[in-house]
Amino acid sequence: MQAGLTAMKIICATDFSEPAERAAQAAATLALRFGDTLVLANAFEPPAMPHEYSTMVWDHSLDDAIEKRRLDALKATATKLRALNLQVEERLLRGYPPQALNELAREIDARMIVVGTHGRRALPRVLLGSVAERTVMLSEKPVLVVHHAPAGVAPARADRPLRVVVGLEASAASRAAVAWVRELRNTVACDVHFVHFYWPPDQARRLGLQVSSEIIEGDPETTAILHRELAPLVQGLPGRGEVSLDVAPCWGSVAAALCVAASARDADFLLVGTHQRSGLERVRLGSNVQPVLHAATVPVLCVPATATPTAATHSLPVMHKLLVATDLSDVGNQAIPYAYGLLSERPGHVLLLHVAEWPRPDTEATGDESALSGDEERRLRLRLAALIPAAPNGHTITTDIVVVDGGLPEDVINQSASRFGADAIVLATRGRSGLAKAVLGSVTQAVVQKAQRPVVIVPPRPE
Numbered sequence: 001m002q003a004g005l006t007a008m009k010i011i012c013a014t015d016f017s018e019p020a021e022r023a024a025q026a027a028a029t030l031a032l033r034f035g036d037t038l039v040l041a042n043a044f045e046p047p048a049m050p051h052e053y054s055t056m057v058w059d060h061s062l063d064d065a066i067e068k069r070r071l072d073a074l075k076a077t078a079t080k081l082r083a084l085n086l087q088v089e090e091r092l093l094r095g096y097p098p099q100a101l102n103e104l105a106r107e108i109d110a111r112m113i114v115v116g117t118h119g120r121r122a123l124p125r126v127l128l129g130s131v132a133e134r135t136v137m138l139s140e141k142p143v144l145v146v147h148h149a150p151a152g153v154a155p156a157r158a159d160r161p162l163r164v165v166v167g168l169e170a171s172a173a174s175r176a177a178v179a180w181v182r183e184l185r186n187t188v189a190c191d192v193h194f195v196h197f198y199w200p201p202d203q204a205r206r207l208g209l210q211v212s213s214e215i216i217e218g219d220p221e222t223t224a225i226l227h228r229e230l231a232p233l234v235q236g237l238p239g240r241g242e243v244s245l246d247v248a249p250c251w252g253s254v255a256a257a258l259c260v261a262a263s264a265r266d267a268d269f270l271l272v273g274t275h276q277r278s279g280l281e282r283v284r285l286g287s288n289v290q291p292v293l294h295a296a297t298v299p300v301l302c303v304p305a306t307a308t309p310t311a312a313t314h315s316l317p318v319m320h321k322l323l324v325a326t327d328l329s330d331v332g333n334q335a336i337p338y339a340y341g342l343l344s345e346r347p348g349h350v351l352l353l354h355v356a357e358w359p360r361p362d363t364e365a366t367g368d369e370s371a372l373s374g375d376e377e378r379r380l381r382l383r384l385a386a387l388i389p390a391a392p393n394g395h396t397i398t399t400d401i402v403v404v405d406g407g408l409p410e411d412v413i414n415q416s417a418s419r420f421g422a423d424a425i426v427l428a429t430r431g432r433s434g435l436a437k438a439v440l441g442s443v444t445q446a447v448v449q450k451a452q453r454p455v456v457i458v459p460p461r462p463e
Helices: 018-034 061-082 097-108 122-128 131-138 172-185 200-207 213-217 220-234 254-264 279-285 290-295 335-342 374-385 409-420 434-440 443-450
Strands: 009-013 037-044 088-094 112-116 143-146 162-167 190-198 243-249 269-274 300-304 321-325 348-356 397-405 424-428 455-458
Touching (some): 009 097, 018 037, 037 097, 112 131, 162 172, 172 190, 200 220, 200 409, 321 409, 335 424, 348 409, 374 397, 424 443
Parallel strands (some): 037 088, 321 424
């Protein structure tokens, strides 16, 4: 056992097939690396009596014979695994296998469940489903799915660090995956390569960038912004081993790209977070893990979003960069001192933004929507600069003044906040309600509906 490692239990599901043997090999090598006990479990549903034979007297000795045969097979498999100097327990479970395995994992607080997959494709998979996939969707613990391919059965060699590739995104599932990696690196040496694949048109729309040949290839600005947004999720990982993060464009299947990245790095396993969507929600929103399970040739460790509490849940957010937007009205300008006040206790950075909407008040009659002249933009910048309060207590607060000519204000504000990397957006509201709100609309409300970061709303001063 590695120093500092708390011994736990790893469940290995078996149906005594060849894929189950491969899963047992993977589970055994991991259990040896971690110093864990291996729990070899066979789950089965007793045969149901067809309705037309319901009047017959069932010979319960058949149940006993089925159970004895499974117990003998469990014992034989466990004996082989104990020859590896491994502590092995045997469990025979009755019930729907994915559910029975989840209940056992909860009962013994297992580190993970390991399952093999038969790799059924197309129509048979649609009709029969996959016990491995259903275990992933039901389990409250991480599930390692070991594929039939020979390339996917050699994890955890003790003479080198574990090699893990992690699919990363800004989601609760990914944060749970990172938290699991953090725990893993606290126990064993582990080289971790985080990778994020993005669809360029989606990021161009989110960031307010033009789709160009550079974006098709992965332009440096988009890559830098995404790297900046994702890096805090993986910074400060403890333990021994290398940590890296790559961001790259992807025009095809993200699942396929993740699997190629894992194979290229000869990963011991590919780690993905899962939202465990099922039923109608899964049909409507899709599943982020099922395509990976279909495409992978290396083992895939699926960590549910609820498996591990994230550090972010317990830490206080610290604001260093704020975007404050104003339409230069008296009400809009009230947000500016609040933004600077939020940074009054520490050095900070403010993006002071004004969106010059079309049509302009002075050209509405003619319908002229010409671009801002240089003199007009300079006058707007001077008006904005005059609204910047002095930084209190000697703290340094730097300001970038940005004037954007045209566009929907709510889109420009959110896009600018993403490019700037704002910790929050600060806006004032006119406090409209009822008919006035329905007729006039609310930029603040539209920003809140589309925002991917906190929005601080400053109400109007009482008259």
